[in-house]
Amino acid sequence: MKKHDLTKAVLAALLLASPLAKAESEYPAADFEPVVIIQDVDLIAEHEKAAKERVATLQAQAKQEATSSTSAAASSADQPSSAPASAAAKAENPLAENYPIALIVLGLIGFMFWSNRQAGSKREAAVPQSVAPVSQGAQGGETGVARYLKNLSEPSKAGAAETGVARYLKNLSATPTSSARLTGVAKYLKNLESSAR
Numbered sequence: 001m002k003k004h005d006l007t008k009a010v011l012a013a014l015l016l017a018s019p020l021a022k023a024e025s026e027y028p029a030a031d032f033e034p035v036v037i038i039q040d041v042d043l044i045a046e047h048e049k050a051a052k053e054r055v056a057t058l059q060a061q062a063k064q065e066a067t068s069s070t071s072a073a074a075s076s077a078d079q080p081s082s083a084p085a086s087a088a089a090k091a092e093n094p095l096a097e098n099y100p101i102a103l104i105v106l107g108l109i110g111f112m113f114w115s116n117r118q119a120g121s122k123r124e125a126a127v128p129q130s131v132a133p134v135s136q137g138a139q140g141g142e143t144g145v146a147r148y149l150k151n152l153s154e155p156s157k158a159g160a161a162e163t164g165v166a167r168y169l170k171n172l173s174a175t176p177t178s179s180a181r182l183t184g185v186a187k188y189l190k191n192l193e194s195s196a197r
Contacts, residue, residue, distance in 0.1 A: 149192065 142150070152166055162170075172186060182190065 149189075153196075 152169060169189070172189070
């Protein structure tokens, strides 16, 4: 009860205080005026001119390197002329020198995976097959429950240790029960015993 009274009191106080809360007559962004930004054509022309100058200097450097490499190739016929090209390829792609390392690492990972698979298959082959798989025809189409009950009826095959289920079934067959109080499992076992005889 107190909780409801407190809630009602808080709501009433908020309703009574709402006229006291006044909004400012001017919002903080009341004097905002949008400004249109225009592209500076002169600045764009300067950037284009600087880019063209950089391209021209790079081309001049490439021509100088090509002429120096051809003169060096002419002086020594043993030296291959692909050195500037490989340097240019490395300059374009800095990861190019890491490709052989990556291939070696991938090869090692693949080898480890393959050897683990081979070792696993050898271990599986080395484990003796103590339990031979039983075919469906050898069991005669019996279910697991039917085989279990069959083993219970033959105590010599079942073994010396009696499970809790076996004790329950033994006690169930020892206690007389009326047919009206039989459970579904008891009815199934009774029908199974009568059909086996």
